[in-house]
Amino acid sequence: MTRGTTDGKMPPAPILTGNRMARPREFDEQVVLDALVHCFWSRGYEATSVRDLIERTGLTGASLYNAFGDKRALYRRALDHYVEAGTADRIRRCEAMEPLQAIRAFFDEILRRSLDxxxxxxxxLVNAALEAAPDDEASRAAVTGALLRLETFFLESLREGQASGTITSAFAAEDLARHLLGVLMGVRVLARTRPEPALLAGVVAPALALLEPVRARQG
Known part of the structure; x- marks a missing residue:
């Protein structure tokens, strides 16, 4: 498992100390990536300056650029690190569960993290999707890939549940997966301005109820 952030709790803001060496690999890359995530996550791409990144990581601008590339490349590396440490880790944990339980557990964790x-x-990831510049194809591709990973997790869980009869077959698995992805995005955006338990739970609950077989809903 990649050591780093999850998308609910920001790690302690790591600041590297010691000699700012010109040789770019004489530092703990994971700690630097945590620091980059901290900056970009809290401020966004546009509002984060190179000075912010230098102060947070303790590295020189030359060291950062030599190791990771320009500011956009730094942002993409931070986003990849965030996704792998948070979203991908959550998917791996939920994939070990039964299909319907996996989807419920996924959204339970999203609600907890949103409210905390x-x-x-x-x-x-959602912030990156909203902030992606039209000319930044690499960043948009990274966001698209991460969203597709989420949709694939939903789709595979839904297909498995439909095959076992634990998830409704009244709707195509593909449509349900897209619906769940939309619910996820909506919850994460709403939580930025209205982190209200009743509101967020009220968005998720009908979507999860929709997955239950008709006989279960009638019961």
């Missing part, structure tokens, strides 16, 4: 987000920084 005292800084209202939201989800870095």
């Amino acid at each position: 987000d005292g800084e209202r920084k939201g989800c870095m």
Whole structure:
């Protein structure tokens, strides 16, 4: 498992100390990536300056650029690190569960993290989707890939549940997966301004109820 952030709680803001060496690999890359995530997640791409990144990581601008590339490349590396440490880790844990339980557990965790987000920084992936510049194809591709990963998790869980009869077959698995992805995005955006338990739970509950077989809903 990649050591780093999850998308609910920001790690302690790591600041590297010691000699700012010109040789770019004489530092703990994971700690630097945590620091980059901290900056970009809390401020966003545009509002984060190179000076912010230098101060947070303790590295020189030359060291950062030599190791990771320009500011956009730094942002993409931070986003990849965030996704792997948070979203991908959550998917791996939920995939070990039964299909319907997996989807419920996924959204339970999303609700907890959204409501515990005292800084209202939201989800870095969703923030990146909203902030992506039209000319930044690499960043948009990274966001698209992460969203597709989420949709695939939903789709595979739904297909498995439909095959076992634990998830309704009244709707195509593909349509349900897209619906769940939309619910997820909506919850994460709403939580930035209205982190209210009743509101967020009220968005998720009908979507989860829709997955139950008709006989279960009637019961």
